[in-house]
Amino acid sequence: MSLSRVYGETHGSRAIGIVGGVGCFAGLDLNRKIYQHSLARTDQEQVSVYLLSAGARIADRSAFLLGRSEVNPASGILQVLRMLDEMGVAVAAIPCNTAHAAPIFDPVVGQLQAEERRIRLISMVDALADHLLAEAPRLTRLGVLATSGAVRADVYGLALQRWGVEVLYPGERRQRALQAALYDPDYGIKATGQPVSLKARTALLDALQDLRLRGAESVVLACSELPLAVRPGVLAGCPIIDATAVLARALLREVAPARLRPLNWERQGRPKTARG
Incomplete structure (x- = not known):
């Protein structure tokens, strides 16, 4: 059983949604890596990806966590996720590690559940x-x-x-x-x-x-x-x-596992130190 929490109910489509604007290159980078890790050989075989980059809506995550801003980025992230849900996206992710801190991520998950949104949110x-x-x-x-x-x-x-x-x-x-x-x-x-x-x-x-x-x-x-x-x-x-590459693979595994490339440890590496 996977440890990755997947939030929400199964959606009808097999499209991936990306909450962009959390780092101006973050959404583009995740989008690119989704396709890099796909075995698809034609445009038509690729999974559908909806990237909504709305950085102006989402407050800085680090500033909030460090007490320099009272605006929780969760509200802006939720706005984007609602739009993705209305577009029929099956699963979504936030390509920002800092946004997964509990004071930000937990309110997002809680509100999606309270609104009974069908979109599923994968934790990075x-x-x-x-x-x-x-x-x-x-x-x-x-x-x-x-x-x-x-x-x-x-x-x-x-x-x-x-x-x-x-x-x-x-x-x-x-x-x-x-x-x-x-x-x-x-x-x-x-x-x-x-x-x-x-x-x-x-x-x-x-x-x-x-x-x-x-x-x-x-x-x-x-x-x-x-x-x-x-x-x-x-x-x-x-x-x-x-x-981000790990997240891309997790998203592909959710919507199109047969199209996921084998993991290349020449890139990612494998620690060899034995646990005691």
């Missing part, structure tokens, strides 16, 4: 937990690179502690540098997109190396912008996992 965090349990069952220490809001909420630590997986985050100084690499208006990835600035990439690689030296057996890129700077695979002996 649960999808990663499923992935790790299936593909890296001996993993004991997981490094996570994420926004400061997601770190404050301990999004992945809370999800994985029941399985005996210790989650490591960058130290305070490196986390500040990583947050700036994402948000700085001059060189941050959210502002520049690709190509990623050298300063932002350097901060990311420094945080990644720190996690590796502290014993992380694998590191998750748990912010949608991070794969723009570092490709998943194996870096300095450490497997790097793209949380």
Whole structure:
């Protein structure tokens, strides 16, 4: 039985919905990875994907979690999910790790259930937990690179502690540098997109190396912008996992499992450290 929680009732269509605007490239990146992981060979064989990018409607997730804003992004996310539901979407996802913090994600799920919406919402965090349990069952220490809001909420630590997986985050100084690499208006990835600035990439690689030296057996890129700077695979002996790619596979598994490509561990890596 899958650990990924799927919220709502089965919809008639087999279309995938994406809540875009949670990171300007996040929805596009998830859309692209859905098709990258599909075995479809023609346009007609591809699953239907509805991407609604409405960043102006959705407040900043990290600012809310850090107490810098009183506006819960859940309200804007719900607006987009309602539109996707009315379009007949079967399953949907929010390609933003920070949006899966309980103060944001739980109200979204609760309201969808209260409104008896037919759309099913797949948790990005649960999808990663499923992935790790299936593909890296001996993993004991997981490094996570994420926004400061997601770190404050301990999004992945809370999800994985029941399985005996210790989650490591960058130290305070490196986390500040990583947050700036994402948000700085001059060189941050959210502002520049690709190509990623050298300063932002350097901060990311420094945080990644720190996690590796502290014993992380694998590191998750748990912010949608991070794969723009570092490709998943194996870096300095450490497997790097793209949380968005894992989510893309989970969505395909829900609507078209026969079209899902076999998992390529040359890209995603497989931790080999045995659990004690």
